[in-house]
Amino acid sequence: MNALLDAREASGRKAYGIAVAGLGYVGLSIAVLLSQHNHVEAVDVVADKVEIVNSGASPIRDKEIEEYLSSRALDLHATTDGAQAYAQADFVVVAAPTNYDPRRNFFDTSYVEQVVERVLSVNPRATIVIKSTVPVGYTEHLCSRYPEGRFVFSPEFLREGHALYDNLHPSRIIVGIPSYARDANGAPVGATVPAGLPEDARRFARLLAQASLDPSVEELVIGSSEAEAIKLFANTYLALRVAYFNELDTYASMKGLETSSIIRGVGLDPRIGPHYNNPSFGYGGYCLPKDTKQLLANYSNVPQNLIQAIVDANRTRKDFIADEIIERVMDLVYSGVSCPIVGIYRLTMKAGSDNFRSSSIQGIMKRVKAKGIPIVVYEPTLDDQRFFGSEVLHDLDVFKDSCDLIVANRWDPDLSDVGHKVFTRDLFGRD
Numbered sequence: 001m002n003a004l005l006d007a008r009e010a011s012g013r014k015a016y017g018i019a020v021a022g023l024g025y026v027g028l029s030i031a032v033l034l035s036q037h038n039h040v041e042a043v044d045v046v047a048d049k050v051e052i053v054n055s056g057a058s059p060i061r062d063k064e065i066e067e068y069l070s071s072r073a074l075d076l077h078a079t080t081d082g083a084q085a086y087a088q089a090d091f092v093v094v095a096a097p098t099n100y101d102p103r104r105n106f107f108d109t110s111y112v113e114q115v116v117e118r119v120l121s122v123n124p125r126a127t128i129v130i131k132s133t134v135p136v137g138y139t140e141h142l143c144s145r146y147p148e149g150r151f152v153f154s155p156e157f158l159r160e161g162h163a164l165y166d167n168l169h170p171s172r173i174i175v176g177i178p179s180y181a182r183d184a185n186g187a188p189v190g191a192t193v194p195a196g197l198p199e200d201a202r203r204f205a206r207l208l209a210q211a212s213l214d215p216s217v218e219e220l221v222i223g224s225s226e227a228e229a230i231k232l233f234a235n236t237y238l239a240l241r242v243a244y245f246n247e248l249d250t251y252a253s254m255k256g257l258e259t260s261s262i263i264r265g266v267g268l269d270p271r272i273g274p275h276y277n278n279p280s281f282g283y284g285g286y287c288l289p290k291d292t293k294q295l296l297a298n299y300s301n302v303p304q305n306l307i308q309a310i311v312d313a314n315r316t317r318k319d320f321i322a323d324e325i326i327e328r329v330m331d332l333v334y335s336g337v338s339c340p341i342v343g344i345y346r347l348t349m350k351a352g353s354d355n356f357r358s359s360s361i362q363g364i365m366k367r368v369k370a371k372g373i374p375i376v377v378y379e380p381t382l383d384d385q386r387f388f389g390s391e392v393l394h395d396l397d398v399f400k401d402s403c404d405l406i407v408a409n410r411w412d413p414d415l416s417d418v419g420h421k422v423f424t425r426d427l428f429g430r431d
């Protein structure tokens, strides 16, 4: 049992000391959520983010985070001093980036480990909750590498732009406990599970549920490897669904069929449903491309066809979209436009997004540019003058006038007056 936390609960004091490492989409939404009822120290290595949060503003665009930070009573303080924040914490939530490393074909978990080592150096009794997305088996690996640590894994399912909303209305809360710690030779180390860890896992699940607006949400406390697998399989299913409707659209486009009619008819089957079916240039964003590749890497030596196909389908879709654009450029040339200019309308994945990490349109841009076709970009969240060698136009009217063909992953009413120039596969006007 974690005697300290049990004594605290017995005395009726339910507010915990929580430190959150990483003030991105995941860390900031969790910090805001939990600081409604607990003291939260939010840590980031970027001083600007820390200052913005302490001033009551949000460093990311998110309606609920902005509202809660500016007008709710939160017990939240941001800092760059990790050691001090971790030293006082009952729980440390790790929400550092885990980017995909294409050389190793695996997530780069070094930022998570930096935080873990700092926590263990000042406060080994804290329960460390990994919220970053990690490979299957990673939390058990942490237990072997740092046998003095207390680790659980809690997958995060938020959507960027709705980060706090999704934590206020969670679809499920999952906390995973490692089954045992092993040394480098695979032998069990010490007791099977650190004392009190299952209780801490349940406590943390309760904290998330009670801070939400749906406190009766289902809570699963399971094995950490299963919890890690849930995150990767859930995102790979979403990627599968995107890839499926995109390939349906590729087929319909090549056969001269009406994609929207087919999708409507397919979706009327309640087992399929009318949601998450809008064609696009491919799945993208920070999570789906890297999480599908990580799951595929976890399948090494396990028979599969589908996971590889999901990863490959996204590349094939981008090739198809780029070919469609190149064909339209050639049509313009044949009709007398001497050197048609292609305009990229927004680098973001979704309407309302404030970042364009791994967005699919960048893959399209690269393919079209490789054919020597001149490209200009309109992206209001970007201050730079150039993006990967292409000029960035900051005035929308100048952009619309300059382009002979406008390529948009998502339609926007701002494009209504130049609809005849626009190439998009957004059929339903939603993400």
Ligand SMILES: NC(=O)c1ccc[n+]([C@@H]2O[C@H](COP(=O)([O-])OP(=O)(O)OC[C@H]3O[C@@H](n4cnc5c(N)ncnc54)[C@H](O)[C@@H]3O)[C@@H](O)[C@H]2O)c1
Pocket (backbone or CB within 6 Å): 021, 022, 023, 024, 025, 026, 027, 043, 044, 045, 046, 049, 082, 095, 096, 097, 098, 111, 114, 115, 131, 132, 133, 134, 156, 157, 158, 159, 160, 286, 287
């Ligand atoms: N963005 C999403 O939609 C989403 C959803 C679910 C899960 N995830 C996962 O959660 C993790 C974080 O994602 P994100 O989108 O919030 O990332 P992010 O890049 O938006 O934010 C990460 C933050 O961590 C900070 N950081 C880096 N090293 C640090 C350290 N040593 N100490 C303290 N802070 C540090 C960075 O400065 C940055 O502000 C990733 O593993 C991601 O895969 C993301």
